[in-house]
Amino acid sequence: MRFSLPGVLVSVGAAAAPVMGLLVAPPDAVQGEVQRLMYVHVPAAWTAYLCFTAVLAAGLLRLVRRRPALDRLGRAAAEVGAGLTALAIVLGMLWGRPVWGVWWTWDPRLTTTVLMLGAYLVYLAVARLAGGRAAAWAGCAGFLTVPLVHGSVLWWRALHQPPTVLSPEGRWPIAPPMLAALLVSTAAFAALAAWVIARRARSLAAERPGSPVPAPRIGPEVPAGAAR
Amino acid sequence: MKVGVKLLVASAALVAGGVVAYRALDDGLVYYRTPQELAASSQALPGRLRVGGLVVEGSVLAVPGGVAFTLTDGVSDLRVVHTGAVSPVFAAGQGAIVEGRLDGRVFRSDRLMVKHSNEYRPPPAAATIAPAAAPIAPAAVSRTRVGLTEWAISARDPLLRPGPVSLEVTNAGATAHDLIVTGGGVSAHTPVLAPGQSATLRLRAPRGALLTLVCGLGGHEPLGMRGTLRVAT
Ligand SMILES: [Cu+2]
Numbered sequence: 001m002r003f004s005l006p007g008v009l010v011s012v013g014a015a016a017a018p019v020m021g022l023l024v025a026p027p028d029a030v031q032g033e034v035q036r037l038m039y040v041h042v043p044a045a046w047t048a049y050l051c052f053t054a055v056l057a058a059g060l061l062r063l064v065r066r067r068p069a070l071d072r073l074g075r076a077a078a079e080v081g082a083g084l085t086a087l088a089i090v091l092g093m094l095w096g097r098p099v100w101g102v103w104w105t106w107d108p109r110l111t112t113t114v115l116m117l118g119a120y121l122v123y124l125a126v127a128r129l130a131g132g133r134a135a136a137w138a139g140c141a142g143f144l145t146v147p148l149v150h151g152s153v154l155w156w157r158a159l160h161q162p163p164t165v166l167s168p169e170g171r172w173p174i175a176p177p178m179l180a181a182l183l184v185s186t187a188a189f190a191a192l193a194a195w196v197i198a199r200r201a202r203s204l205a206a207e208r209p210g211s212p213v214p215a216p217r218i219g220p221e222v223p224a225g226a227a228r
Numbered sequence: 229m230k231v232g233v234k235l236l237v238a239s240a241a242l243v244a245g246g247v248v249a250y251r252a253l254d255d256g257l258v259y260y261r262t263p264q265e266l267a268a269s270s271q272a273l274p275g276r277l278r279v280g281g282l283v284v285e286g287s288v289l290a291v292p293g294g295v296a297f298t299l300t301d302g303v304s305d306l307r308v309v310h311t312g313a314v315s316p317v318f319a320a321g322q323g324a325i326v327e328g329r330l331d332g333r334v335f336r337s338d339r340l341m342v343k344h345s346n347e348y349r350p351p352p353a354a355a356t357i358a359p360a361a362a363p364i365a366p367a368a369v370s371r372t373r374v375g376l377t378e379w380a381i382s383a384r385d386p387l388l389r390p391g392p393v394s395l396e397v398t399n400a401g402a403t404a405h406d407l408i409v410t411g412g413g414v415s416a417h418t419p420v421l422a423p424g425q426s427a428t429l430r431l432r433a434p435r436g437a438l439l440t441l442v443c444g445l446g447g448h449e450p451l452g453m454r455g456t457l458r459v460a461t
Contacts, residue, residue, distance in 0.1 A: 026350035031317065035348065100341045101315030107259050154379070154451060157259050157280065159325055162378055162403045164346040168447025173347040173404060173422075 010195045013188025017181075025181035037095045039181050042165075043189035045088040045149075048116070050190060051081025052146050054197065055123065059139035062132075069205070074139050075127045076200035080193050082120035089113055100159060108152040109160035116145040260325050263299055263306035264375070264382055266335075279306060279335060280325040280343060282400040282424055288320050295340075299324060302375020302398030302426075303384045310337040318342050321424040323402050345402045345423035370433075371396065372457075374441070376405040376421065379451035381441050388459045390435040398426040405453065408444045412437025412459065417444065436461040 021039035028035035058074035061067070092110070093103050104110065119142030127135040153162050164174050165182070172179060260280035281299035288297045294311040297320070308326050318324065323343030328336045370389035374397045375382050383395075399405045399421040408417040412434040418427040433439070436459060443453035 029349050029351040031344065099317055099344060101313060102339070102341050105341065157378065159341055159343055161344050161346040164348065167346065169445040171445065175349045178348050
């Protein structure tokens with residue numbers, strides 16, 4: 001049996017996060033047991049931010065250097081990020097029904113999160129249809145939704161609560177075992193995302209060798225049919 | 229260098245677009261209004277609107293098919309009669325946002341949403357009672373209400389009488405705030421108030437002074453938590 005270090009890290013995280021979130025962390029005084037959804041909802045949203053950061057980094061590098069590997073990295077990160085954004089939205093709705101009293105409302109945080117999911121889908125569509133530089137531009141522009149989502153509860157009045165950990169005052173109004181559960185779960189999500197993105201980028205390379213942009217092929221290569 | 233120029237043009241366009249969107253959201257598409265804005269608005273309000281604030285302790289009353297309560301932003305109060313579903317976590321001392329229409333001085337709501345603070349803590353082992361607001365001395369002091377929300381400080385009266393003054397400070401927001409008053413030799417502050425908490429700040433207002441109000445929690449002042457109070461001459 002072979003063990004890879006990233007695989008071991010992901011497994012340890014996947015084992016530790018539920019223990020922390022379900023057993024170590026206490027229920028919330030106001031929200032009760034439902035509050036535990038936070039240990040999945042918040043890490044999913046943060047990891048979605050990180051995935052868009054990877055899309056941005058790959059896009060910026062791609063605009064400078066033409067490397068097909070960067071196209072694949074951006075696409076893989078966007079696929080994972082779009083899934084995590086959708087997960088954060090669905091879990092937020094499941095939490096919102098008992099705690100807010102509504103499944104959905106067009107408050108600034110919810111609206112901008114839908115925008116971020118839209119930006120991911122636009123990027124993936126451009127990556128599939130055009131690829132290359134156009135996709136890189138779409139990825140860089142789409143990344144702007146990340147500060148928009150984060151700032152939505154700071155700049156505008158919202159139903160969604162202001163940030164607890166990423167707050168501007170650098171003061172964390174959360175009980176230490178709850179914070180620990182949140183951070184362990186976030187580490188697990190980030191490790192899992194990195195692992196999935198790396199594997200997906202590799203499988204994209206195998207699926208379609210070369211860049212999604214038709215690369216100019218110069219040389220004596222002749223189409224297989226003509227060679228016969 | 230062509231890439232650099234393109235990047236510059238594109239980012240300038242995106243920043244401009246962002247600023248326009250920000251302005252639009254900031255002015256026109258306010259997600260909810262405050263009781264003070266409703267009280268102060270002279271122009272006709274749109275038929276259906278949202279109002280948000282803190283549910284005043286002791287104001288909640290069960291009514292047929294719903295609940296009645298008072299919403300405050302720390303400055304103005306609004307009586308709400310809600311008909312419809314009530315979330316089991318709805319309680320006094322927490323934030324709420326209601327949707328409906330204003331009917332005279334009463335707001336008739338048909339959608340009630342509970343606004344949660346950004347604080348997470350385990351249930352208390354033994355019941356701890358939050359310190360009650362200090363009793364207000366019945367002496368002839370001038371008194372005003374100051375509301376702390378995300379992200380504004382609003383006072384009911386902009387002008388104070390010189391001499392001893394009481395500020396009834398309420399955190400009607402969803403995160404912790406405090407109030408620091410300076411100017412004219414005055415330097416006073418409340419403790420950090422958790423969402424829903426209030427405190428009375430007593431100070432001696434010097435004749436003709438301009439008092440500056442800010443929230444001392446990091447980053448809150450630049451977000452808009454500042455204001456002034458003038459003392460009469
Ligand atoms: Cu503040």
